[in-house]
Amino acid sequence: MSYKITSQCISCDRCRSVCPTGAIKITTDGHYWIDSNLCTNCVGAYSVSQCLAYCPTQDGCIPVPTDYWEWWFATHDRLIDKLTGTSQTDYWKRWFNLYSQKLSEQLSKRKQKVVSVEA
Ligand code: SF4
Ligand code: SF4
Missing domain, CATH: 3.30.70.20 (Alpha-Beta Plaits)
Structure with missing residues (x-):
């Protein structure tokens, strides 16, 4: 950075x-x-x-930021700060982590279903 x-x-x-x-x-x-x-x-x-x-x-x-995603998160955090008028530190990083976690849970459930159908 x-x-x-x-x-x-x-x-x-x-x-x-x-x-x-x-x-x-x-x-x-x-x-x-x-x-x-x-x-x-x-x-x-x-x-x-x-x-x-x-x-x-x-x-x-x-x-x-020197890394593309660091840049993306920093830019959009600043936009959220401006829009809300408050400091929402790491808003997008938290959103992204939650989204990835939910997606992995869904993929894992789907995988379990496929395995049980094949068995
Ligand atoms: S981050 Fe800012 S204050 Fe710190 S060394 Fe660099 S220019 Fe100076
Ligand atoms: S507004 Fe003041 S503290 Fe901020 S970059 Fe300019 S000179 Fe530095």
Whole structure:
């Protein structure tokens, strides 16, 4: 997982002062960006990424998952947060896990039926 500063950034400068590696930079025209060569995801310094934790906006600093499904879950969790106005952490992951569990139960039941018919 890496992080990206978006056009929603209000240039409050909070993230820059808390970043442990100095990875947050400002362009000459005042835009904030994260140097991926310096960003360590705060591993070893903090348990949560400081830029995300300190950002006062909803989408000024966003996680950019490197894995497709991580990206999908993060994007849709943010949409659910926006729609409901609350933080629904891991909403889609929980939905997906429940759905997979129910599907496996149904497949297992169907398999048992087939086995009993064949016997
Ligand atoms: S995740 Fe941590 S190291 Fe990376 S830019 Fe954000 S505050 Fe800096
Ligand atoms: S904390 Fe958020 S709004 Fe403030 S400068 Fe950093 S990215 Fe922009």
